[in-house]
Amino acid sequence: MSEPQNPAPPQDENHIIAERRAKLKALREQGVAFPNDVRRTHHAAQLHREHGHKTAEELEPQRIRVAVAGRMMLKRVMGKASFATLQDMGGRIQLFITQDNVGDETYQAFKKWDLGDILSAEGVLFKTKTGELSVKVDRLRLVTKSIRPLPEKFHGLADQETKYRQRYVDLIMSEETRQTFITRSRIIAAIRQFMLDHDFLEVETPMLHPIPGGAAAKPFRTHHNALDMPMFLRIAPELFLKRLLVGGFERVFEINRNFRNEGLSVRHNPEFTMMEFYAAYTDYKWLMDFTEACIRAAAIAAQGTATISYQGRTVDLAQPFARLTILDAIRKYAPHYTEAQLEDADFLRQELKKFGLEPLPHLRLGALQLALFEETTESQLWEPTYIIDYPVEVSPLARASDTLPGITERFELFITGREIANGFSELNDPEDQAERFRKQVEAKEAGDDEAMYYDADYIRALEYGMPPASGCGIGIDRLVMLLTDSPSIRDVILFPHLRPEA
């Protein structure tokens, strides 16, 4: 296997970059070209918050002295006086720069500085005659020379590919992009706080697994050199988190990355963020109430309300989420199927072929019904809906129902037609779990490459006794998509996976 090569030096040099490199060279000759002694007193947003409401007459006698720093996004030179707009993490502030106030030398230098350069400025707050809070600058420095030109100052980046590949530029140019990732941070903070408030312990479990487990998915393979053994990037943390229940940590959660070796789409990135959590002495009915409360809290953190808008349609997260069995959901959203057809495995196989699927021969009625649900119904579940009563054969880690044969105490949550969460009462019977693993191994041998491996240590852990519990995984990226009104998972992942640049 070949090591990745260092990329060749950029080949996209042009006259603008050459011009700027020459300016940088001149800076180097004058002294420290990249100084790090800049200290600021205020952020832009802070200035607007604290002083934006004041009138020119109120500001002037106060002589409020500030030091700001940021990237120059706009520049308007009018002879011996200029305006420039600095952008920092929280917003923008206008500078008023005159030759009289900063001196001839600095002023002449400033006229050569470029959009995208990072500046620091000190001066006194005032309001322009159009009422914009600004800094009357008397000290001005070029802090970091920018060699590459920014995109067109008004339209910014339009090409989605460039926005994803050069997210740093997208973040400079797009307030909307910045806001999406600020909201993402708020959502995750709110979820973490919600969990901590409910006595959950945050933990971190391995990313490198000797046996991939906890989900039906294809893993990424890697290799541990010192141990000379294959390893897998985790597809789910589930089996490790439940080992912690055995260990006596009765409420645990982890917010972290999972890796699945699958295609890319608007809702799939090969690495994605999942929160999984487990609570002893609870069941899947408690879990549904808890999960929706958590999502509601996240929505309020993101949008201030649980009645949100997604792609022009409202989504009501405030009301209790609907709960339907798989069959109820098909009956409701694909009512042309008869009861007899839905109970007929041969019919379902034929029907699935119409959707271009080739159901594996070992699948039984419940799994076929689930496949039909996925084809006909899932995408229609716009309002939050729990689908319940998943068949045992596709739920190898879930507790079987005490009353319904072949059914587990499991749900999946759908919102805007997308799977957002998956949870169940946990299977804590070590002998049942061992039998389920054996069936998975059989399925794998029958050609199901997403079937699970037998995890002997996990069985050993269960044999010490795991308290009855329920647990759930929430797809954080998809939840962030929902709560930031983003159409693609790539819009909520800072550096989404793309094919290598040509």
Added chain:
RNA sequence: GGGGUGGUAGCUCAGCGGUAGAGCAGCGGACUUUUAAUCCGUUGGUCGUGGGUUCGAUCCCCACCCACCCCA
């Protein structure tokens, strides 16, 4: 994997068989309260890549690459 759309100057976009255009950015100049500042002048392109058709291709055809959207 299939279908659709797109790839032209650093950026945003026109052009669509006859030697490649605008705005912004850049460069030179004017301008001491601008707001995507304005005004005058000006540099800059293997028109995604490789073939083909044609007297001539950014434009038509084929293949490929990359992206976005839809479907599987």
